[in-house]
Amino acid sequence: MRLSPPLAPMLARSVAALPPPGARKALFEQKVDGYRTIVFTGPSPYVQSRRGADLAPAFPEIARAAADLGIEAVLDAELVVHSAGRLDFAALQQRARRRGAAAERAGRAQPAHLVVFDLLEVAGNVLMQEPLRRRRDALEDLFAARRLSAPWALCPQTEDRDVALAWLDPAWGTAGIEGIMIKDPESLYRPDVRGWSKLRARTTTEAIVGAVTGTVRAPTSLLLGRLDASGRLQLVARSTPLSRAAAAELGAVLRPAGPQHPWHDRHFSAGWGTKEPLVFQPVVPEHVAEVAADTAVDLGRYRHPVRYLRLRGDMAPGDVHE
Template sequence: MHLSPPVEPMLARSVAALPAAGARPALFEQKADGFRTLVFAGPRPFVQSRRGADLGPAFPELVAAAAAVGVEAVFDAELVVWEEDGLDFPAVQERARRRGSTARRAALERPAHLIVFDVLELSGTVLLDEPLRRRRAALEALFAERRLAAPWALCPQTSDREVALGWLDPIWGAAGIEGLVIKDPESRYRPGERGWLKLRTRITTEGIIGACTGAVTAPRSLLLGRLDAAGRLRLVARSTPLPRKAAAELGAVLRPAGEEHPWWGRTFSAGWGTKEPLVFRPVVPDLVAEVEADTARDLGRHRHPVRYLRLREDMSPGEVRA
């Protein structure tokens, strides 16, 4: 029996904190900011997206790398592009749209890498029912025996809770490590199931309240901005739905804005990855909010909704810069 694409990857569900110290044994892995990818290495190489699409035409260098491993294997990995300051998710998105000669040129100019964290098949043996600790041992042995180097990278893994806590430092987030994936070392690989845990690095930051959804007197969520170098208000985040108490407090102080507002007549998408327009109401941008966010950002915008914490009455909008 051999695995053949498409194979559903095993998934993770989000949690708010690490498991308590002294709980059942766990392995912790860094969660890199990229495309989830299954790589079929061997004479018929194939690079599969999380949803089963063929990524090979966009990333020809990874197809070549999969063909050159020297053994048939199926890897679970994160596809990333490394830039000077860290992992660059928008670069992965941009590269995923290229084909033909432009894809080949991009492979030379902005090469992709594979951060591998699991092996599902090796030398004709399907490993789905093997415990994670054995799959990891097989993966480490393969990296050593084949001397796999760029574009291959072995995902850092530890059983040390203190080391894992260090990986949640925002410094790692700035480099493109979104947080941790927490796994049971005895677990089998269950395609399509959320059998792992995912903990994102969280930071607090500020944003200028530039608009809201719902009524200004009873806002449902906030649109937040920061001032660019020219002093223009740039959208950087949208909040999660506001709790009732926060909505009442904000509804008492927000003021509707007119055509003088920099976002008047603008169109924003209702969510990341969709073109559906968001219905919002501009407000006078004179209030600053403190929010909690993860570290995933695209071209300066938070990819995921942020959580409103409180108003920063001690800060003026002029202090909130991009």
């Protein structure tokens, strides 16, 4: 094998829409909710995370599948766990923390899969300087020749813009499809370069304004919640920074809350993957906001910040439940 880990994956930049009809030809792929993974198959398999770490100890069934493929290859994929009818990112995270016998038990209870979308090397032939359409043909040939099945899965791909639009339907989001990857069929594989595009599936939803960052009169972002089965306010999302107009609108109606607020003395992290506490000001949870959100939800919380759209004066907090 000529390639070796760590190998930086090719990246994508976010876009707001699909290319218009009649634009330059593009290939569309489903963007699944998992861990970006580059898999080195063969006698000494390596299951590489985006940052170069070996995931094999946490996912031993994937390492065995890579060792048993029967040919040395380097594949670009998303590592996923399927649970209760959808891709389960929270279960994937939990599995990533386990080792040894615990990882083996987790692999039997919640097996992982690889959704493969690119082939970078096969049988000593490096394909990174081949156009994507040829790499895809080689990948499909590999799946057919080896009769690959679980844990291997071939990422759906289409040239049909209407099919790609259908993948943005919220029903796909419920199943764990975050959006669409948009790729030039002639593109070469360029590690660590944002040469592809990604469009996240988004939908509108409602949540209760429970706290703000900044000040109550001049908020900079919102902490949003929903009522659980017992009627208690639970955090579900944080907003992106508010526009000046939105900050003025909200600052005029929000009221500071006292110690009776359900989030009084609660601690939330300032960002994904950090333990730094977030400084926030609780407000009386009496206003409902409409927000635009993507489909990535972990244990009831939106993984990515949502975008504030407007206040919903026609809705009461009691209307908004998990």
